[in-house]
Amino acid sequence: MEVRTQDKYTLTFWEKLYIPEILKGMKLTLEQMLKKKDTREYPEEKWVPPPSYRGAPVLVLERNGVERCVACGLCSRVCPALAIEVQAAETEHEKERYPELFEINMLRCIFCGFCEEVCPEEAIVMSPTYEMVFTRYEDAIFGKDKLLMSAEELAPRLEFLRSHR
Amino acid sequence: MITITIDGKEIQTEPSKTIIEAAFEHGIYVPHFCWHPALSISGNCRMCLVEVEKMPKQVIACSTRCMDGMVVHVNSEKAVQAREAVMEFILINHPLDCPICDEAGECKLQDYAYHYSVGESRFDEEKGLKRKRVALGPRVLFDAERCISCSRCIRFCEDLAGYPELTFVERGDHVTIETFPGRQLENPYSMNVIDICPVGALTSRDFRFKARAWDMSETPGVCPGCARGCSMDMWVRQNEILRLTPRENQEVNNFWMCDRGRLESFRHVHEETRIEQPMLRKDGVQLAVGWDEALAAAASELRSWKGDTVAVIASPYDTCEDNFLAARFAREILTTQFLDILPHVEAGDQDEFLLREDKTPNSAGARIAGVTPVDDAHNLDSIVEGLQSGKIKAVVVSDVRAHEHAGFMQALGKAQFVVAIVSNASALTERADVVLSASTFAEKLGTFLNFEGQLQLLRPAVNTTENERWMGAFAMSRLDKFASEFDRWGRMKRYDARSAGRVFSLLAQLMGGKWGYDHPEDIFEEMAKRIEALHGLTYEGLGRWGVRLGSEQPGHLLPYKYSDVRP
């Protein structure tokens, strides 16, 4: 195998003096100072995530007011952080099974999106929600009341998922 | 004896055996749906197709008998192709509703779809629509779409349970299962069809949608429903038993279990009547107290009633170890000979299959452990008489169902001091002066002896405050392993209960006894030394299926363990 060696870089006389090189650097930073700033002033100016963004996982609520979830428990099983708890029960609907209890512990959640990937019903998806602030531990456990989000609201993500299947 | 070759392995077998039997006997797995070693041969699923050299077509292993010199290939290209074709056929009309199916995770079809199927279907048409959620009986629901028409359930009811209730109706892709007109699937063994159903077509109404198979831990145990003592598995999630399923034990129950044992025998573990901690009667009112206080109160009171003014009613629901210590406590500490158990017999509720009249799991065990009256003057009748006449003044009862005996309860009313070591509240605990909360069969280690003399090991599945769910010591589900104190599903309901044996041991120590045991295994070791029938036995020696005491050994249905042969 050919071995290529890099000779030690030797400084020229002017480089050894440091000062001219430093002045070059200062010219660069001066130019930077005058450029447009990249900062986004967050609370006033909010970032709208692209559909590929993995925010808080939510449950899709169909137009007829029924959740898609059939409480199969695959999300709970695949969740590497054990953030999801599901308790199934029987309903009179055509899909005979529904989640009586569906809880995601947002402090355990690592937003990996495995639940979304494994879901056979496309019922749990990663929403664009990224603002989650809690002051008590209990508040971080989202039940169905907080998790259900209408299919319209989640349309961009659902569209994204379909186009990348 | 003839010699056949299966997958290159030469096997000595008999011409009366089928290929699949010969294969299973020698640890070779052949995929199958309709064949079951305990049922008659039906041969309608075609899954067990194997290639036999010199035969023009692949044959089904379940109904082809062995012939000398036969060369069978289970995994040759032809056999694999045949299986893949069968799988494709079966899956044509099988709905893709695994997410809502209770069988998911323990489904033969699901497993085979991974192992023996190509993974895609060439079938573009609509799947057949059939009836769903059909109540075949009070305990079993039927989903016709999921059914693959293997007829295992029909054969079980007809051949084994002896209740012909199910049959096929219609033909072709319309074929489905129905009960005979005017009948229901309601025989006392009906729920076994759920276990043998290779798909989720038959599901338990009781367990329906309660939990996923993979969320529960599975602990081998012994059914406490009757003197048969069926081997079963306890399925626990969040420290609660959700269901029992029979476990293969050819020396006791083969693959089966009665509906009553399956549904009712564990209810008291989580019932509202469960006593959560010791109670002590103070000025006529029962107050919840700590163990130390309750034990001290019981011991100091019992100390004044020594001799034949005290009686001990041990429990046929408790383990042999518990009863052994109950007997030692009565004889050595209380120095009384009044010691017996209460019978719990439901006359007539018995058959040749599994059910026994004696509804206690361990009457035989209690007897062998030493709870035997020395003579007729000290048996149960004498105890009741003694109570009536006021000769016996104090009683220690550990039978959780003592309240079912009206005569005994009435006599108990005359006693001056009653100690109850039971798990659930009843008329007995209302009467008791000291109630010591005992653990149930699901919470302790010990042995049960069935009416035939099979001694089986009982393992804890549910934990109490005394009995922590350690890694290794318990069967643990994923949830048990990783729960933190902050997870609601990790904060499990636990009762402050101790096994009756432990309670007797503690009482004995408080009353000057020189013996005490920390672990049931120590007690069993002592029993094995003292009791002739148990000589040489250890917990380890009991294994998965137990040991038959006495000279008569049980006959086995099969020369192998069906559940041990795996792909």
Add this chain to the structure above:
Amino acid sequence: MDFIDIVIALIKIVVMFAVVLVTVAELVYTERKISAWIQNRIGPNRVGWRGLLQPYADVIKLVLKEDIVPTAANRFIHTLAPIISIGVAFSTLAVIPIAGETISMFGREIQMVIADVNVGVLYVLALTSMGVYGLTLSGWSSNNKYSLLGGLRSSAQMISYELSMGLSVIGVIMITGSLQLTEIVSHQSGWMWNMVLQPVGFITFVVAAFAETNRTPFDLPEAEPELVGGYHTEYSSFKFALFFLAEYANMITASAIIVTLYFGGWQVPYLELLALPTGVVVVLQILAFIVKVAFMLFVFQWVRWTVPRFRYDQLMDLGWKVMLPIALANVIVTGIVILLIQ
């Protein structure tokens, strides 16, 4: 010198203190702003108008923190060190003239300098070398290996650069013929700033000044990646704030000295041609001084966010093998040129 002289001196001191303290605070602000701009950010903009009050919030936060002294530390010296640092930093400013004209008040001519010492340059050099005691002592007294290393580095660095600094100034002194700072400033009337007369000396002096103030690229005594916090690792709360203030006060001092020695101090070129009234001239001179100092301060911060920290051997190489010969040569050349002109 009578009572009123003392009062006037005191007033000057108080004013100087107030101005420097406010400047120090706002320097923290500009430092953060400049770093932000160089990194295409906005910088602090929440506390007060455009974030101007941010440094005060920071100081309040610092002061409210718990003052922790390590158990094994030498308590007395541990407390003394930051006081030395801040004291030295402020004292140097006493000899810096901020305007040439005097103003008449209370029947006296008041000079625009706190103390017009005739050995001003020596005073400055002496005090700046004193500053190193603050760092070395803090490093030693903390009883922490990182602090100690930081302290040692700072003394080694100080010795290395003090030499070239002193030699650079000699050029200026040779031209002026005086050690008095007012005299040096007066000598640089018009465009005859020492920066022009002494370009090499100016550069070596500025570089040495950076080293003396422990600013990047010479902030080896507190090099975070290697020494945690260096000499102030074990400092918290107000004591830490003092070190923090001292660093910025040192910057002001260094800028003021550079301005005085090389930028013509308060000199506004050709101002005398306009023949303005004395009061206006004084104001303009003070303004000129402030603008020049402000520019130097900006350069300090600009360099800090441009140049990364030197490696220690590079630092020593630069000090002994580059700076010292150049400064020496500068002295010799200056001497020869002066001889030739005379």
